[in-house]
Amino acid sequence: MSSRIENYLGFPMGISGAELTQRAIIQAEKFEASLTAPCTVVSLGSCAGHLVVRLSDGSEVAGRAVIAATGASYRRLEASRLSDFEGNGVYYAATDMEAGICGPSPVVVVGGGNSAGQAAIFLRQGGCRVTLVIRGDDLGKDMSRYLVERIEADSQITVRARTTVVALDGHETLGAVRLNGPDGNVDLPCAGLFSFIGAEPSSGWLNGCAALDDQGFVLTDLSLTAEQLGQSWQTLARSPLPFETSHPGLFAVGDVRSGSTKRVAAAVGEGSSSVRSVHQFLAFSSRPNG
Ligand SMILES: Cc1cc2nc3c(=O)[nH]c(=O)nc-3n(C[C@H](O)[C@H](O)[C@H](O)COP(=O)(O)OP(=O)(O)OC[C@H]3O[C@@H](n4cnc5c(N)ncnc54)[C@H](O)[C@@H]3O)c2cc1C
Structure with a gap:
């Protein structure tokens, strides 16, 4: 599900989870593993x-x-109408496919860990305006320093701390999300909600x-x-x-x-x-x- 793994030895330019898996399959077959x-x-x-x-x-x-x-x-957000847009605006991975669907539209990434940080940077590089939503107040608490620095240096990524996603809206596809934070409720236009809030x-x-x-x-x-x-x-x-x-x-x-x-x-x-x-x-x- 990872769009770009940058810290795995031997891949200085990074590699996506999907590509790494494809290569692993070829290697396993070479050793005659039965898949x-x-x-x-x-x-x-x-x-x-x-x-x-x-x-x-x-x-x-x-x-x-x-x-x-x-x-x-992955854990699912507790936001109204989430299931209406899963796979159609709500994503649990940020790969070329999801980035292609969202195009240059605004997107929201939820989560304070490295997966969320990587997704925010990846989507931003694809031309999206990104809002990164975290529940806590410190982006550096669970995210690697190198990601925090890249996010903070990027004017096209807005970090909203002490904030949660409470509702989703749209017709056939996701059009907006409602956030609840220190200033109360805020509605944002949103073509893609990317959720990285932990795993079961x-x-x-x-x-x-x-x-x-x-x-x-x-x-x-x-x-x-x-x-x-x-x-x-x-x-x-x-x-x-x-x-x-x-x-x-x-x-x-x-x-x-x-x-x-x-x-x-x-x-x-x-x-x-x-x-x-x-x-x-x-x-x-x-x-x-x-
Ligand atoms: C978005 C994202 C970005 C990440 N980025 C990085 C990164 O940059 N660097 C890094 O080091 N790590 C990263 N990670 C973490 C890394 O992907 C995991 O630590 C790693 O993949 C764990 O490997 P695994 O083999 O334990 O599990 P997984 O890679 O999750 O593989 C488990 C496999 O088992 C399958 N499975 C589950 N249940 C069943 C079942 N009942 N029957 C059959 N199959 C089943 C699943 O479908 C899956 O294919 C990232 C994770 C995510 C989600």
Whole structure:
């Protein structure tokens, strides 16, 4: 969903999330990984010592080990008529496609994190006049300094602090948004509302198989308490491996993992490191009482 990832090693000119994914697919196929897409995992279970992943088409895939890398999905704004314009003026990504739809019209970006900052700059570069709406009063609280500096230096980006989006308006497409801030309600013309207000972990499919933190992110290795590990681990006579969840053989990496750094480089690194843990797990479980 990222329009331009500028901090991933090896891409000095930046790369969009979509292009990085396309390249990853080619690379995975080169190593003969079997890919199935589009395809949603609906639940996880276990059977005869294997974890069983159930897919939305009803098929099942069994494995001795599973790595969960399902990331997180976006929170929705609580504003009236939001659903009327989703995909038709309300967007959760700012790529060339959305920028093309909005053209040079005014747009509103909501959120105080790096994703919102990147989107504001990207849309501005495409010729839009951008209003950046943040709930708090300090743009630098959750956003990287380099983005804050670029936003503050740009006269075509207006930052509205202590402000929320309360309503959307338009006929067939989004035409205006109502903001509520220190000066009360303000109506702004708006061709695109870009929402970057945080994410919910995509962990529901784990179906209670793994312990989660209070926000639903998956707990792994040192974050797990003895209580969360339960009795089954006592018979295993080992601690969870790096990235292993409370379910032996189930690993979690990237954004879906509790405490992970929500960045591409971190997710890629965790994914590759977890493979070492999978090998260790397979070695443990091939022992006579493993
Ligand atoms: C707009 C935006 C801009 C960003 N910019 C940057 C940046 O500049 N630099 C940076 O380092 N990071 C950036 N990030 C963060 C970065 O994208 C994430 O940290 C990274 O992609 C996490 O990788 P992941 O593999 O854990 O999850 P994701 O990349 O989210 O991948 C998870 C995948 O799992 C799929 N999935 C989810 N549930 C299921 C299911 N039940 N069945 C099947 N598939 C499922 C999803 O569709 C998705 O394809 C940005 C994020 C956003 C949203």
